[in-house]
Amino acid sequence: MAAEAIRAEGNDLYARGRYTQAINKYELYIELVTKEKGGLDRIVCGHSNRAQAYLQLRKYTKALEDVRKALELDPTHLKSLVRKAKALEGLKIYQDVVTIYKSLLQNFKDQLHDVHVKDFLRSLQDAERKDKMTRLGQYEELVDSYWDQPCPNGAPMMEEYVGPVELRRVERMDRGLFATKDLEPGDLLFVSNSIVTVRVPIAKGDIQISVESKSEAMHLVLDSLKRFVNHAFDNLQDFSQFQLLVQVDTLAGPYPTAPLSRDCPSMRYFTPVNALPPGLRNLMRPDLDHPTIRADFSHSTLMKVVERRQFTHWGNDHDELTGIYALPSLMNHSCTPNVTVTTMQNESVTKIFRACKSVKKGEELFYAYHNIFCPLEDRRAFYPTLCCTCARCKLEERLVAEVPALKSLEAQCSKFWEQKSSFSQLSPEERAKRRNQCIICIRLVEELLQKNSKLQILRTHEKDWIRATLIRFHRLLLDPALSLKDDALKEDQLSEMRLIFEAVRAMRTVNPGSDIALAMISEEYSRVVNQNSRKELEPHGLSDLFLTDKSVIRSDDTTQQAFNVCEKGSSRAPLPFEWSYCLWSTVSLSENNEDFKVVESIIMLVKVANYAMHEKPVLQIQVPFLAVSGNSEFHLL
Known part of the structure; x- marks a missing residue:
């Protein structure tokens, strides 16, 4: 007893x-x-x-x-x-x-x-x-x-996945991720959840997070990281916890005199345990010899991880998310990336990485750490310690020094963008003037590319690099303070549409799958379609521009394309969070909307998404309130 x-x-x-x-x-x-x-x-x-x-x-x-x-x-x-x-x-x-x-x-x-x-x-x-x-x-x-049933609390939790990538050393003792096979646009590379994620409060009315908030974020992330590391040491028999220690140890590097196993550990330490062969799911003798076991995860070591590996995600008006990731932290930056990132707004802020260009086996993989659709000086200001040496940055650095007019346009672009928040306070006359200045600058860019001796010899994709650098002129045209009024002439609307489409083409050259590109095109198309009937716009070329332009839509049959998108059981890839917002806000129903306008908006958005993502359509979605019958007729549910 x-x-x-x-x-x-x-x-x-x-x-x-x-x-x-x-x-x-x-x-x-x-x-x-x-x-x-x-x-x-x-x-x-x-x-x-x-x-x-x-x-x-x-x-x-x-x-x-x-x-x-x-x-x-x-x-x-x-x-x-x-x-x-x-x-x-x-x-x-x-x-x-x-x-x-x-x-x-x-x-x-x-x-x-x-x-x-x-x-x-x-x-x-x-x-x-x-x-x-x-x-x-x-x-x-x-x-x-x-x-099908969006959750009001955010996206569902996702498990991690590691596909055809491997970690290697590159020049200057840095690390990078490389493709282990030939990749096509849309191929899944890996999926990562944050090691730690914290919410950082933002003072009401602040446009950017304050210095004090940044300091608070670092301390919050550091405290969370300490708890993770302590828990991992308490559970070393758990291989997934040992993996975490190796990942944190790797993120604290690189170590100039360290063995290769410390700088570039096996991908086994980053691969989900479930995906490993049964014999590799447990701690083994070689694991116990890994430098991590002898490492002192001191305050200074963990602080290195926090300082070097923070990712910031826009939140709402009250806070933003800051987190640390393992594999994403080891991928290098480029202003002409070959990888696109989808962020799912769940508890772990899952990031999904896909190839956005064709990549050969053995090529290094890059993604954009920050907004790359701005002048070189602004891009470098995002991360002062990071000096991108991609071909685009080298070319732009040389041309800015050799072509004063280009340097002047970039300065004007940055100046206008800094003044963006004050546009709503301008008088209608001043707003119209500023809008005309943006259009003049856009035309000057094209004139420079055609007539300047240094720029006219550039290859097509290099000219698109320059256009993408000055894309903020186009984005300002869509700013509510500067956008066209509802009663604007159809010719003016069509002219603006063509400008936006040309901007998207340039952005696609730099970074296929850009959420900024889709946001621009969906906002413009939504505004015009909701204000005008298709019959009103057809005489002005809308149909030619949006519905039969093969360089944009890449489909001979509009109805069949839409049917393929909406058909049950079709292959679908996850939309970025920002794109989902554009989609649902654009197709929201109102009493004044005619059915065909909503349908056309849906079809167009899906096509633009396919266009912006890849050369061939790989992005397909199902619209919950749209049904497709056997004869390809559309009906709102």
């Missing part, structure tokens, strides 16, 4: 949330019943109870050890089987979780209440979805469900 009293004490401590003390009681209980030879069922109960306490402390490896001991004695012990599934889920070994839940539903269905069956089915489906994410990079099911 003494043993049962101790188990009761352990249960009481567990019920009060004192899990460590409960574990000590269960350990004593196991020792006593083992000595007393009190029956296998009591020993099984002790190990199973202790496993549950370990689960509450997120010590999944220890929990798994206990349930394995319990199942060695009683392979059919239901609670131990369920807790084994929970431990494996905590260790992110979803393949085994799927196997266990299938076995439970097949072999124990008669012993389960209906509520348990529903719970197990839900857990099975969740594990299967996560297994497909981590091993196969299949996110369509989760993303589709999100677009």
Whole structure:
């Protein structure tokens, strides 16, 4: 009876949330019943109870050890089987979780209440979805469900995935990510969740985060990182926690005199455990020799990680998110990137990385750390310590020195953009004047590219680089303070549309898949379509520009293209968060909208998304309130 009293004490401590003390009681209980030879069922109960306490402390490896001991004695012990599934889920070994839940539903269905069956089915489906994410990079099911029924609390949580990339050293002892196979636009590279994420408050009315807030953000991120590292050291038996230590250690580098294993550790340390072969899912002897184990994760070391690896995400009017990522932090920047990033607004602020250009095996992968559609001086101001040496930056640096008119235009572009917040306070006459100045500057850019001896010899894509640098002139035309009025002439509207489309073409050369490009084109198209009927605009060339221009739409059959987009079961890729906002705001219904306008807006947005993303259409979405019949007719639901 003494043993049962101790188990009761352990249960009481567990019920009060004192899990460590409960574990000590269960350990004593196991020792006593083992000595007393009190029956296998009591020993099984002790190990199973202790496993549950370990689960509450997120010590999944220890929990798994206990349930394995319990199942060695009683392979059919239901609670131990369920807790084994929970431990494996905590260790992110979803393949085994799927196997266990299938076995439970097949072999124990008669012993389960209906509520348990529903719970197990839900857990099975969740594990299967996560297994497909981590091993196969299949996110369509989760993303589709999100677009069908958008969650007001943000995007769903996503598991990490590592595809055809590897870490290598590059010049100056830096690291970079490289492609391990030939890539086409749209190919999934990897998916990363933040190691730590904190919300930083912004004072009301501030346009940018203040210096004080930045300092607060660094301390918040540092404190979170310390907690993560301490938890990892407390759970070194858990390989996923060991991975975290290696990642943080790598982000604190590079180390000029360190061994290669420290600067460029194996991709095994970045790959989700579930995607590793079974023999590599546990700590092994070589892991224990990794420099991380001997490293001192001091305050200064972690501060290096925070200072060098912060990512800032725009939040709402009250705060913004700041986080640290592993693999994304090791990819280098370029102002002509070959990788596009989709940010999902969930708790971990998931980032999805896809190739946006064709990439050869062995080529380095780059993405843009900041807005690259601005003058060189402004781009360098984003990260003063970062000096991009891509071909675009080198060319622009040379041309700005050789062509004074180009330098003057870039200065004017930056000046206008800085004054943007004050445009709403100008008189109507001053606004019109500023708008005309932007249009004049846009035309001057084209004139320079055609007539200046230094610029006219540039190749087509190099001219697009220059256009993209001065794209803010186009963006200012869409500013509410400077945009065309509702009663503007159709010729003026069409002229502006052509300017915006030319801007998008240039932006696409620099960075296919740019959210800024799609935001510009969708805003312009939405405004014009909502103000005018198609019949009114057709005589002015709208149909030619938007619906049959093959260089933009790349489709001979508008109806069939839309049908393919909306058809159930089509392959779909996740839209960036900013794009989803453009889509839903553009197609929002109002009493004054005619049905065909909404349909045309939807079709156009999808086509523009395809155009902006890639040479060939790879982005397809399903619009929840639009149905397509067998004869390709559209009906609003």
